[in-house]
Amino acid sequence: MALTFKEAQLVKSTIPFLREQGEELSNLVYGNLVKRNPELNNKLNVIHLQDGRLARALTVVILRFACNINDMSELIPKFERVCNKHCTVGVQPMHYELLGALVIEAFESLMGDALTPEIRAAWTKAYSILSHMLIGRERIIYRDFERDTWPAWRRFRVDRKVFEADGLWSFHLVPLDGLKLPRFFPGQYVTIRLFVPAIGYYQTRQYSISDSAKSSEEYRITLKRAVAPPKSDLDPGMVSQILLDRIRTGEEMDVSHPSGEFYYDTTVQSSMPVVLISAGSGVAPLMAILNTITEEQPQRQLTWVHGCRYDVPFATRLKVLQRRCQNLRTCVFKTVLQRGDAVAGAAGGGAFDHNCRVDLYKVDADLLFVAHQSAEYYICGPEEFMKTMMQQLIDMGVDNKRIKTELFGVGKMKLDSVCVSMAQSDSGSFMSRR
Numbered sequence: 001m002a003l004t005f006k007e008a009q010l011v012k013s014t015i016p017f018l019r020e021q022g023e024e025l026s027n028l029v030y031g032n033l034v035k036r037n038p039e040l041n042n043k044l045n046v047i048h049l050q051d052g053r054l055a056r057a058l059t060v061v062i063l064r065f066a067c068n069i070n071d072m073s074e075l076i077p078k079f080e081r082v083c084n085k086h087c088t089v090g091v092q093p094m095h096y097e098l099l100g101a102l103v104i105e106a107f108e109s110l111m112g113d114a115l116t117p118e119i120r121a122a123w124t125k126a127y128s129i130l131s132h133m134l135i136g137r138e139r140i141i142y143r144d145f146e147r148d149t150w151p152a153w154r155r156f157r158v159d160r161k162v163f164e165a166d167g168l169w170s171f172h173l174v175p176l177d178g179l180k181l182p183r184f185f186p187g188q189y190v191t192i193r194l195f196v197p198a199i200g201y202y203q204t205r206q207y208s209i210s211d212s213a214k215s216s217e218e219y220r221i222t223l224k225r226a227v228a229p230p231k232s233d234l235d236p237g238m239v240s241q242i243l244l245d246r247i248r249t250g251e252e253m254d255v256s257h258p259s260g261e262f263y264y265d266t267t268v269q270s271s272m273p274v275v276l277i278s279a280g281s282g283v284a285p286l287m288a289i290l291n292t293i294t295e296e297q298p299q300r301q302l303t304w305v306h307g308c309r310y311d312v313p314f315a316t317r318l319k320v321l322q323r324r325c326q327n328l329r330t331c332v333f334k335t336v337l338q339r340g341d342a343v344a345g346a347a348g349g350g351a352f353d354h355n356c357r358v359d360l361y362k363v364d365a366d367l368l369f370v371a372h373q374s375a376e377y378y379i380c381g382p383e384e385f386m387k388t389m390m391q392q393l394i395d396m397g398v399d400n401k402r403i404k405t406e407l408f409g410v411g412k413m414k415l416d417s418v419c420v421s422m423a424q425s426d427s428g429s430f431m432s433r434r
Contacts, residue, residue, distance in 0.1 A: 282381030
């Protein structure tokens with residue numbers, strides 16, 4: 001099943017409408033979805049439902065599909081993140097059917113008479129194609145889960161809770177069934193499912209695995225308390241609060257199979273330099289990459305740049321790795337100095353290199369390997385931090401194809417990038433005919 005040329009043009013003609021009212025359409029879709037199917041609150045992040053991030057994610061998918069309607073082969077790699085997330089929370093084909101009907105209904109509600117029968121039919125067919133693309137990819141991911149004999153949810157016990165630094169805590173999780181854990185790609189996450197009494201539903205959250213990929217006895221996740229923005233009534237920390245304040249050693253929880261499209265590919269043997277750049281809880285996936293490279297490919301030149309407020313997470317482990325691996329270099333930025341802190345190389349307390357926020361222009365160019373045409377870069381942290389770090393690397397001459405970022409949730413950065421590509425596409429002009 002494929003769109004005809006005319007059908008594709010009809011879909012593209014709605015891009016200006018989607019650009020202006022895409023999030024309104026998506027909010028309407030999700031509002032009706034949970035109103036008519038309240039049990040789906042167990043799968044949806046209710047905070048992102050309220051703050052518009054889920055709507056933004058759906059808008060990104062629809063816009064990307066419309067903008068790439070003439071070359072759908074480009075879409076699956078762009079939707080890899082969506083498919084991985086869906087599989088960790090158990091999205092099934094029937095959920096696509098529910099959503100599809102509501103998408104068309106929302107088009108009708110917002111476009112009114114401008115939604116001609118031809119446009120409606122074109123979008124109905126287009127959504128069917130899109131959903132089958134995603135379902136097909138997710139079927140493959142689910143098959144990988146089944147190969148590892150991992151059901152939708154697997155029960156784990158908290159073996160240890162360890163305070164790291166800067167509000168970060170690590171949870172060491174062991175499977176109740178006693179079976180060996182499958183190897184994952186460093187940088188990937190697991191999804192935790194907990195019942196939240198305050199809202200009466202289960203909630204799922206993704207937390208990066210922060211230890212070496214070779215661990216087969218336990219997974220270590222590292223997280224910090226999510227805090228609501230100023231003047232907000234939303235509580236994004238409802239799950240992290242339960243984990244940090246209520247879950248004790250010995251308690252159990254549901255855990256998904258490791259997943260995620262942001263990772264260091266351990267199947268590729270390379271001697272090219274790797275640069276890791278993190279801030280806040282972004283240290284978690286990069287620590288997994290750091291541990292894995294130093295253990296399995298110690299010949300690689302490796303630099304870790306990290307920004308923190310008070311203390312460096314995993315500081316003891318880092319000292320061990322630096323003694324073992326001569327190719328590992330670090331550059332630490334601290335914004336709040338404490339008694340005993342000393343500049344790296346000096347005698348005293350916790351070492352740091354710069355007393356400010358992370359600024360790659362302050363890092364020795366040799367540590368960033370900007371002149372190396374094959375160095376790989378991994379960035380993880382708050383959205384604006386990643387955006388700034390990526391731009392600095394690009395300004396230094398680094399090809400953005402060699403830069404990988406891990407975005408926690410769907411933020412404005414992703415939507416902006418779609419709007420740019422959309423504005424550059426030959427989209428027709430639905431709005432001008434309205």
